[in-house]
Amino acid sequence: EVQLVESGGGLVKPGGSLRLSCAASGFTFSSYSMNWVRQAPGKGLEWVSSISSSSSYIYYADSVKGRFTISRDNAKNSLYLQMNSLRAEDTAVYYCATGMTAMAFDYWGQGTLVTVSS
Amino acid sequence: QSALTQPRSVSGSPGQSVTISCTGTSSDVGGYNYVSWYQQHPGKAPKLMIYDVSKRPSGVPDRFSGSKSGNTASLTISGLQAEDEADYYCCSYAGSYVVFGGGTKLTVL
Numbered sequence: 524e525v526q527l528v529e530s531g532g533g534l535v536k537p538g539g540s541l542r543l544s545c546a547a548s549g550f551t552f553s554s555y556s557m558n559w560v561r562q563a564p565g566k567g568l569e570w571v572s573s574i575s576s577s578s579s580y581i582y583y584a585d586s587v588k589g590r591f592t593i594s595r596d597n598a599k600n601s602l603y604l605q606m607n608s609l610r611a612e613d614t615a616v617y618y619c620a621t622g623m624t625a626m627a628f629d630y631w632g633q634g635t636l637v638t639v640s641s
Numbered sequence: 642q643s644a645l646t647q648p649r650s651v652s653g654s655p656g657q658s659v660t661i662s663c664t665g666t667s668s669d670v671g672g673y674n675y676v677s678w679y680q681q682h683p684g685k686a687p688k689l690m691i692y693d694v695s696k697r698p699s700g701v702p703d704r705f706s707g708s709k710s711g712n713t714a715s716l717t718i719s720g721l722q723a724e725d726e727a728d729y730y731c732c733s734y735a736g737s738y739v740v741f742g743g744g745t746k747l748t749v750l
Contacts, residue, residue, distance in 0.1 A: 558739075560687075567644070568679070568687060568730050570739040582737055585642050618686060626675035626734040627692035634686060 525549040525630040527619050532635030539609050539639070545602040545619030545632060553577075553597035556622035559604050561615035562634075569615070572604065573622065587613075609639045645670065645731055645742035652748040658719040661745045663731030664712060671712035675734035678707060678716045681744075682727045690729075691716060723749050 531543040545557070559571040572593040573582045581593055592605040602619050616636050620628035646664040653659040663670065663678075670676055676694045679687040689698050691707035694714065704720045714733070718725055726749040731742040 560741075567728075567744040568681075568732075568741045570732075570741060573739070582739075584738060624689070624692050624698070626673070626739075627677040627689055628679070628687070628732070629689050629692075629698065631686040631688070 527632035529619050529632045529635040532637045534638045535609055536641050537639055540607045543604040543617055547600045552600040557602045558620045558622055558628055559617060560620055561617045563615040611639050614639045642738050642740055645740055647742035647745045650746045652750055653721045654750045655721050657721050661716045661729055663714040663742050665733055666712055669733040669735035669740050670714050673734050676709055676714040677732045679730045680727045721749050725749055
């Protein structure tokens with residue numbers, strides 16, 4: 524059974540940093556691309572970033588480019604999102620999602636809440 | 642990276658069919674056959690319902706179907722059931738990025 528468990532969310536001040544993690548199990552993590560998608564409170568889904576299986580290809584939404592860094596450790600079956608220079612508008616539930624099916628988000632974690640507030 | 646356009650809400654009675662539209666541009670929906678649809682119940686993570694415009698993942702009822710014409714994709718739910726009441730999001734690959742629709746709230750009357 525595919526399982527994705529996000530962690531690392533919390534309350535941070537504007538301008539601060541946070542590192543999210545996503546622990547994966549139940550599938551061959553190193554074979555598939557992975558993604559971060561976020562959802563602001565009461566709002567819709569927003570794609571944040573994607574990383575290919577070997578980390579060769581990395582993509583970011585314009586809204587986070589230059590501030591967020593996606594990475595993965597295939598030996599640890601883990602996905603990460605380093606978030607710097609956080610803004611109030613980054614407040615959201617952050618989901619990690621698999622990319623087993625090309626160009627779609629097959630499986631999702633339960634999400635971790637990031638709140639940026641002074 | 643502009644969001645795809647979906648109606649804010651649709652409704653239907655049990656047993657009826659409803660269609661949710663998703664309009665983009667030739668750079669996203671119209672340019673690739675990589676439209677996907679997600680169902681999200683309150684407080685839950687999204688669930689993949691349709692991928693590659695019209696394919697259903699294992700376990701998704703065949704009451705759910707997808708299609709595309711030009712820059713507009715559609716999700717049709719036939720034989721509406723109470724448990725179909727949820728938010729639905731379309732999503733399209735757009736080359737170096739991915740874009741979601743704003744979401745549609747489906748109410749089963």
